[in-house]
Amino acid sequence: MQIKKIAVLQGDYIGPEIMNSGLEVLEAVSQETNFEYQIHKYPFGGEAIDCCGEPLPQSTIEGCKKSDAVLLSAIGGPKWDKAKIRPEAGLLAIRNELGLFANIRPTKVNPILARKSPVKPEVIQDTDFVIVRELTSGIYFGTPRKQEKYEAIDTSRYTVEEIERIMHIGFEMSMHRKKHVTIVDKANVLATSKLWRKVAQKMNNDYPEVVVDYCYVDAAAMKIITQPSFFDVVITANLFGDILSDEASVLTGSLGTIPSMSTGVTGPSLYEPIHGSAPDIAGRGIADPISMIQSIEMMLRESFGEYELADRITNAVEQAITKGIVTPDLGGTATTKEVTTQIIENLRG
Amino acid sequence: MQIKKIAVLQGDYIGPEIMNSGLEVLEAVSQETNFEYQIHKYPFGGEAIDCCGEPLPQSTIEGCKKSDAVLLSAIGGPKWDKAKIRPEAGLLAIRNELGLFANIRPTKVNPILARKSPVKPEVIQDTDFVIVRELTSGIYFGTPRKQEKYEAIDTSRYTVEEIERIMHIGFEMSMHRKKHVTIVDKANVLATSKLWRKVAQKMNNDYPEVVVDYCYVDAAAMKIITQPSFFDVVITANLFGDILSDEASVLTGSLGTIPSMSTGVTGPSLYEPIHGSAPDIAGRGIADPISMIQSIEMMLRESFGEYELADRITNAVEQAITKGIVTPDLGGTATTKEVTTQIIENLRG
Ligand SMILES: CC(C)[C@H](C(=O)O)[C@@H](O)C(=O)O
Ligand SMILES: CC(C)[C@H](C(=O)O)[C@@H](O)C(=O)O
Numbered sequence: 001m002q003i004k005k006i007a008v009l010q011g012d013y014i015g016p017e018i019m020n021s022g023l024e025v026l027e028a029v030s031q032e033t034n035f036e037y038q039i040h041k042y043p044f045g046g047e048a049i050d051c052c053g054e055p056l057p058q059s060t061i062e063g064c065k066k067s068d069a070v071l072l073s074a075i076g077g078p079k080w081d082k083a084k085i086r087p088e089a090g091l092l093a094i095r096n097e098l099g100l101f102a103n104i105r106p107t108k109v110n111p112i113l114a115r116k117s118p119v120k121p122e123v124i125q126d127t128d129f130v131i132v133r134e135l136t137s138g139i140y141f142g143t144p145r146k147q148e149k150y151e152a153i154d155t156s157r158y159t160v161e162e163i164e165r166i167m168h169i170g171f172e173m174s175m176h177r178k179k180h181v182t183i184v185d186k187a188n189v190l191a192t193s194k195l196w197r198k199v200a201q202k203m204n205n206d207y208p209e210v211v212v213d214y215c216y217v218d219a220a221a222m223k224i225i226t227q228p229s230f231f232d233v234v235i236t237a238n239l240f241g242d243i244l245s246d247e248a249s250v251l252t253g254s255l256g257t258i259p260s261m262s263t264g265v266t267g268p269s270l271y272e273p274i275h276g277s278a279p280d281i282a283g284r285g286i287a288d289p290i291s292m293i294q295s296i297e298m299m300l301r302e303s304f305g306e307y308e309l310a311d312r313i314t315n316a317v318e319q320a321i322t323k324g325i326v327t328p329d330l331g332g333t334a335t336t337k338e339v340t341t342q343i344i345e346n347l348r349g
Numbered sequence: 350m351q352i353k354k355i356a357v358l359q360g361d362y363i364g365p366e367i368m369n370s371g372l373e374v375l376e377a378v379s380q381e382t383n384f385e386y387q388i389h390k391y392p393f394g395g396e397a398i399d400c401c402g403e404p405l406p407q408s409t410i411e412g413c414k415k416s417d418a419v420l421l422s423a424i425g426g427p428k429w430d431k432a433k434i435r436p437e438a439g440l441l442a443i444r445n446e447l448g449l450f451a452n453i454r455p456t457k458v459n460p461i462l463a464r465k466s467p468v469k470p471e472v473i474q475d476t477d478f479v480i481v482r483e484l485t486s487g488i489y490f491g492t493p494r495k496q497e498k499y500e501a502i503d504t505s506r507y508t509v510e511e512i513e514r515i516m517h518i519g520f521e522m523s524m525h526r527k528k529h530v531t532i533v534d535k536a537n538v539l540a541t542s543k544l545w546r547k548v549a550q551k552m553n554n555d556y557p558e559v560v561v562d563y564c565y566v567d568a569a570a571m572k573i574i575t576q577p578s579f580f581d582v583v584i585t586a587n588l589f590g591d592i593l594s595d596e597a598s599v600l601t602g603s604l605g606t607i608p609s610m611s612t613g614v615t616g617p618s619l620y621e622p623i624h625g626s627a628p629d630i631a632g633r634g635i636a637d638p639i640s641m642i643q644s645i646e647m648m649l650r651e652s653f654g655e656y657e658l659a660d661r662i663t664n665a666v667e668q669a670i671t672k673g674i675v676t677p678d679l680g681g682t683a684t685t686k687e688v689t690t691q692i693i694e695n696l697r698g
Contacts, residue, residue, distance in 0.1 A: 088537050118472040118575050139488075139505065145540045151508040152544035156488065159500040186588070188437050191494045195501035218595040225574065225599050226467050239535070243592060246567040250574050 004037040004304060007067035007268070009044035009060070012080075012087065013282035015073035018273070021289030021340040022071065022296045025316075028344040029309050035300075040067065044094070045075025045087035046277075055090025061097045064268060069303040070098070072272040073292055077279040095135050099264035101162070102169045103133040103241060105274060106258070107228070107248040112321055116331055117253030119225060124251050129231035130177070131248060132170040133241025135262055137162045138192070140238045158192045158237070163199040165265065170235035171207045180232035181212045184220045184240055196237065217244070224248050249274055256288030256329040257317075259295035261302055269303050271295040285335045288327040290317055293343060316346035353386040353653060356416035356617070358393035358409070361429075361436065362631035364422035367622070370638030370689040371420065371645045374665075377693045378658050384649075389416065393443070394424025394436035395626075404439030410446050414616060418652040419447070421621040422641055426628040444484050448613035450511070451518045452482040452590060454623060455607070456577070456597040461670055465680055466602030468574060473600050478580035479526070480597060481519040482590025484611055486511045487541070489587045507541045507586070512548040514614065519584035520556045529581035530561045533569045533589055545586065566593070573597050598623055605637030605678040606666075608644035610651055618652050620644040634684045637676040639666055642692060665695035 010019040023039065030037065042060040043051050052059075055075070064070050076087040094100070109117070109127040117124055142155035174181045183200045185193035197214060204212045215223065217240045223230060224247055236244065249255055255275050263269040273291030281287055293313060301310040325342040326332035334342070359368040372388065379386065391409040392400050401408075404424075413419050425436040443449070458466070458476040466473055491504035523530050532549045534542035546563060553561045564572065566589045572579060573596055585593065598604055604624050612618040622640030630636055642662060650659040674691040675681035683691070 086537065092538070118468055120467055120469055123467040139503075140538055142502070147540040147543050149509075151506060152540040153491070154488075154505040154539045154541050156503040156505070157500060160498075186591075188435065189441070189489055190503045191496040191501040192503050194496050218591045221570070221592045221596040222599045225596065240592075242535075242567045243570045243589075247570040247574065247596065250571045 004035070004069070005067040006037050006039055006299075007064045007070045008039050008041045009070065009072040010041060010047070011044065011073040011075040011277060012046040013074070013077045013277035013279045014287035015045075015075060015277055017282070017285070017287050017336055018289045018292040019071065019073040021336055022292035024340055025293050025313065025343055025347070026296050028347050029312055033309065035304070035306055035309060044072065045090050046077060046080045048090065049080055049083055049085070049087060055085055055087045056093045056097070061094070064094070064098060067268050069268045069299050070270040071295065071299065072270055074273060074275060074277040077277045092140065094270070095262060096141070098267050098270065099136065100262035100270055101134060101136040102166055102263050103135040103245075104173075104261045104263065105131045105133065105245040105248070107131070107251060109252050110254065110257075110318075110321065113252060113254040113257065113330060115253065117251055119251055123226065124228055126229040127251060129228065129234060129248075130173060131234045131236065131241055131245045132166065132173065133236055133245060134162065134166040134238045135241075136238075138238035156190070156192050156237075156239075158195060160195065160199060163196055164203065167199055167203045167235055169263070170233050171203055171210055174210050174233040175207065178232040179210045181210050182220070182231055182234045183212065183214050184217050184234055184236040184244065185214065186217050186240075187214070188216060192237065200235070220244060221247060224251070245274070254330055255291075256327065257290040257294060259291055259298045261298050263302070269299070271299045285337060286327050287336050288329050289336050289340050290326075293317060312347055316343045319346040350383050350385065353384070353418070354416040355386050355388055355648075356413045356419045357388050357390045358419065358421040359390060359396070360393065360422040360424040360626060361395040362423070362426045362626035362628045363636035364394075364424060364626055366631070366634070366636050366685055367638045367641040368420065368422040370685055371641035373689055374642050374662065374692055374696070375645050377696050378661055382658065384653070384655055384658060393421065394439050395426060395429045397439065398429055398432055398434070398436060404434055404436045405442045405446070410443070413443070413447060416617050418617045418648050419619040420644065420648065421619055423622060423624060423626040426626045441489065443619070444611060445490070447616050447619065448485065449611035449619055450483060450485040451515055451612050452484040452594075453522075453610040453612065454480045454482065454594040454597070456480070456600060458601050459603065459606075459667075459670065462601060462603040462606065462679060464602065466600055468600055472575065473577055476577040476600060478577065478583060478597075479522060480583045480585065480590055480594045481515065481522065482585060482594060483511065483515040483587045484590075485587075487587035505539070505541050505588075507544060509544065509548060512545055513552065516548055516552045516584055518612070519582050520552055520559055523559050523582040524556065527581040528559045530559050531569070531580055531583045532561065532563050533566050533583055533585040533593065534563065535566050535589075536563070537565060541586065549584070569593060570596060573600070594623070603679055604640075605676065606639040606643060608640055608647045610647050612651070618648070620648045634686060635676050636685050637678050638685050638689050639675075642666060661696055665692045668695040
């Protein structure tokens with residue numbers, strides 16, 4: 001078997017702390033298996049601004065392109081708030097450079113962690129959906145975009161091809177799930193949304209078993225809270241996906257555990273926690289490593305087809321949660337290190 | 350005192366049912382007072398499509414412009430789903446025609462109704478904020494907007510003047526509240542949002558007592574659920590306001606009770622419930638009239654300065670809720686008629 005190349009972007013503040021945990025778990029789970037890999041670290045975000053004057057140096061782009069998967073932790077923070085180019089600009093750029101047009105965000109409620117959710121248990125039970133967010137087009141990238149003295153303009157532009165490829169990913173995903181796709185748009189106002197609906201209706205012909213419904217983004221923002229178990233696969237545009245996937249994440253009560261995947265047609269996919277770099281707790285050894293560990297789990301599953309290793313991680317993480325060996329964000333008192341050690345022990349046990 | 354002219358757009362499905370309730374309450378509360386008014390009904394939405402071939406006939410525009418305030422219930426529904434111009438197009442048009450650039454949406458949690466909220470009581474207690482949404486610009490109205498065979502385009506455009514006038518309304522409002530303004534934007538991506546921030550920073554100089562903070566829309570979508578008591582006055586662009594105000598409304602557990610106001614600099618303001626025309630329960634006599642009654646309360650307060658009458662309505666509604674004389678959406682068994690009668694009795698009592 002070929003040795004997998006994994007690009008590691010360890011990021012800022014709690015970034016390196018949780019990345020280390022994740023890599024320890026990866027090492028432990030793959031010992032004495034056929035899965036072989038190499039880690040290559042590249043600067044990205046704030047770290048890259050400090051060392052190289054820009055959040056996404058050319059060498060990092062090239063390193064990522066040569067790899068089989070990219071692991072990212074979290075970037076940005078107050079240190080670079082006044083930087084000419086902010087670390088987050090690197091995020092938009094890397095998506096573009098690697099053609100990562102689809103962002104996949106699972107929202108699944110773990111019954112134990114659900115206690116920490118702001119939403120009532122009877123509302124969130126059975127919640128298990130995925131948001132498929134278009135990531136490299138729409139109002140994030142459309143031109144003209146300009147800020148002048150007296151006015152500013154942003155442009156949202158979608159081509160049929162861009163819509164088709166993201167729909168394709170969502171419809172395919174639904175075939176392995178409950179075969180239920182919800183297109184979230186604002187087709188009562190936006191021209192781009194009308195085109196999304198048209199493409200979805202056509203794609204439904206290719207997936208006759210899939211039940212498709214259409215939901216305006218304002219109604220979806222309500223339904224995610226009132227009836228989250230309604231959803232299976234949500235497909236939506238860049239900006240709507242940004243808002244709704246963050247909204248959805250709080251349902252779980254466990255932001256610190258949620259991974260995400262960004263993917264394209266060719267080239268490596270990128271895996272990262274959905275939370276930020278948490279400057280307030282950086283260096284205190286209490287950052288929750290589970291989101292990073294789950295990002296690695298997702299990588300093993302989706303990029304490398306290592307289902308058995310992925311399942312072992314899932315089980316080890318669930319055991320740690322069941323035992324209550326978790327960090328303060330999940331109501332526990334364990335440190336990052338203790339959680340990591342516990343998960344590695346569970347892997348071995 | 351001058352006789353006030355009130356334009357009434359009774360709308361579709363449950364629209365006329367709840368409008369009738371509202372007008373009965375208005376009649377009852379203003380009896381034997383100095384407040385005199387005339388009602389003028391105009392077709393709007395689906396009703397107007399049926400009678401006049403368009404959702405916002407010229408005569409309705411003219412009637413509204415001549416009035417001192419506009420009451421709207423709710424429009425649209427399956428009957429017109431295939432109409433060439435949908436009823437909702439009338440909504441966008443009337444906002445534009447009447448220059449209603451600011452939409453004001455209170456989110457206040459009534460402790461009794463809070464039981465119906467999907468969010469936990471300890472999270473929503475003390476929630477009392479207002480979303481000030483820009484309503485006649487941004488991506489809703491910007492050009493070019495076009496849907497072609499292979500691509501579609503929407504444009505978001507804001508001028509400094511448009512941003513200033515909505516900010517002004519929000520900052521003024523905060524002066525009568527907790528003097529806390531949150532600007533919600535996506536300034537890490539959008540040029541228009543960067544301009545919003547610049548204008549807000551400048552306006553803060555004119556309101557030095559007001560504490561201003563800035564929140565990205567994705568973070569705001571989380572915070573509305575996790576920490577709603579953080580907010581006092583939220584000022585935001587058209588599309589963000591659409592999404593966030595609907596999201597916020599479900600916190601209360603009582604969609605059927607929430608009014609809203611749309612206003613400009615000159616001309617009449619428009620008052621309406623935030624919910625839709627509820628085709629599923631139309632004609633069954635069980636629609637919740639409280640949102641329409643509260644819309645009238647808001648009109649008395651904001652357009653006519655009739656604070657005493659408004660307070661009397663507020664109290665009468667609260668008594669009905671406390672007694673549990675409410676419609677099924679609020680967990681009761683009362684009909685629209687019974688709730689209305691109860692509220693009128695409370696007014697008199
Ligand atoms: C940092 C920002 C540009 C980014 C986005 O809006 O895409 C973030 O919110 C995300 O969702 O990854
Ligand atoms: C019907 C639609 C065009 C409208 C909007 O998006 O403004 C509605 O959602 C609202 O908020 O009043």
